[in-house]
Amino acid sequence: MGAAGRIVAEGRDTGTVVFPGAAWKFYLDAGLAERVSRRIKQLRHRGETVDEDEIFNQIVKRDRDDMERSLAPLKAAPDAVRINSTDLGPDDVLARMLAVIRRNPIKG
Template sequence: MTSFMGMLITIDGPAGSGKSTVSRKLSEKLGIPFLDTGALYRALAFFLHRKNVPSMEGPVLDAELAAVTVKLKTSAVLVNGEDVTQFIRSPRVDAVVSAYAALPSLRRKLLDLQRDQAGELGLIADGRDMGTVVFPWATLKIFLTASQEERALRRWKELRERGESCTLEEVLEEVRRRDRIDSEREVAPLRAAPDAVILDTDGLSIEEVVQRLLDMIAARRNT
């Protein structure tokens, strides 16, 4: 799949729309590196929440962000040298990540790190503002969406498979809350880029979504 090398593809969308899963599969099929930006924000949110740093701008947050280091490994995210990968997908982090991610100082902290990942091999980057803020020059911008009920069901199944105890109603309420925070925040609110391709994934399997995106990518590559 060397013909796809060099392409910069962004995949944005709300929580539970399948961004990370789809992006990883596309990365494998196309031979393009994958950047899980959600993991970066979750890692910092976990770190700050564990240290009882409130999700608000101020000197305490500034001091912590100035001192903290975040590094990407092949299958891990390190914060100050600690592998936090196993902690960042918990319901506790689900509940706080949007509030931290809305902070301008935290977004500035990660902006250069994210952009530095785009090299000659290309990149597939998933998140909430990849196509609008981080990589506005991307070759192809995709916005995945699905109903809140569908996204909550996916997340609930994922949590149950990991042994987490929660109800579908609790997960649905968390999805609704995160949608409100992500869409109403002042800095980089969740929205599709004007030139993004929007794909509603309701009723589609992961394999079907991946195939549709592969067709889009191939068409864009051939234009």
């Protein structure tokens, strides 16, 4: 997958395990409080009842489990561009990614 042409893929381990040779890699992160807030908004938007402490604990556990697992622990690829989206909206994140891509086009 991806060998025959350009694709956009996202997910945990995409730049380190799935596509380690990708031309561009981005590692997006946000502060814990912001990620909790975003998750709460997402669930409330779906009409779900939310226990804020439970959401906080779930995210902390997921982070810990992902970073400490023995097989492919979560980490940024060494050549990934890190973007902290704590204070950024989706359009701002996209603009930063596109700026990197435009500055570093694929050659050939």
